[in-house]
Amino acid sequence: MSKFTxxxxxxxxxxxxxxxxxxxxxxxxxxxxxxxxVGVCLLAGTQAEVINVSVPGEPKGVTLGVPLEVRELRATPWENDGRHGIAFRATEVKPLSGSAPAPASGKGGAQ
Structure with missing residues (x-):
C-alpha cells in the first residue's frame, strides 16, 4: 500500500x-x-486500479466514493481449474478519520 496515495x-x-x-x-x-x-479504487499519481478486497465483518460507514483506510492488505495468488488470479484480503476496511461521505444529490457546488 505504500506506493498508493x-x-x-x-x-x-x-x-x-x-x-x-x-x-x-x-x-x-x-x-x-x-x-x-469491497471494491477499492487504489490511487497512485495519475494511475488508478480497482481491486476487490475481502474483509471479515460488515465494514461500517463504507459507502460509494468515501476515502478508505485499508488495514493489513494481503495479496494471495490462486489457481483453480486452469483459471488464476490474485485474491486480496484485509483485516479491516473503514472510512478515513474525518472523511465525509459523497454528496447524495446533484445540488450545490459552483454555479
Whole structure:
C-alpha cells in the first residue's frame, strides 16, 4: 500500500457467497464473521486500479466514493481449474478519520 496515495470505495460492501445456488454466505474461519467484499479504487499519481478486497465483518460507514483506510492488505495468488488470479484480503476496511461521505444529490457546488 505504500506506493498508493489514496484509496476510495468504488463498489459498496456486499456479503461474499460461498454457494451461489443456495445463497449461503462465506464465513471467516477464525472469527466466525460473515465475509464481505469491497471494491477499492487504489490511487497512485495519475494511475488508478480497482481491486476487490475481502474483509471479515460488515465494514461500517463504507459507502460509494468515501476515502478508505485499508488495514493489513494481503495479496494471495490462486489457481483453480486452469483459471488464476490474485485474491486480496484485509483485516479491516473503514472510512478515513474525518472523511465525509459523497454528496447524495446533484445540488450545490459552483454555479
Amino acid at each position: 489514496g484509496a476510495l470505495c468504488a463498489v459498496a460492501p456486499a456479503p461474499r457467497l460461498a454457494n451461489r445456488e443456495t445463497g449461503q454466505v462465506r464465513v471467516d474461519r477464525d472469527s466466525g464473521l460473515t465475509m464481505y467484499q
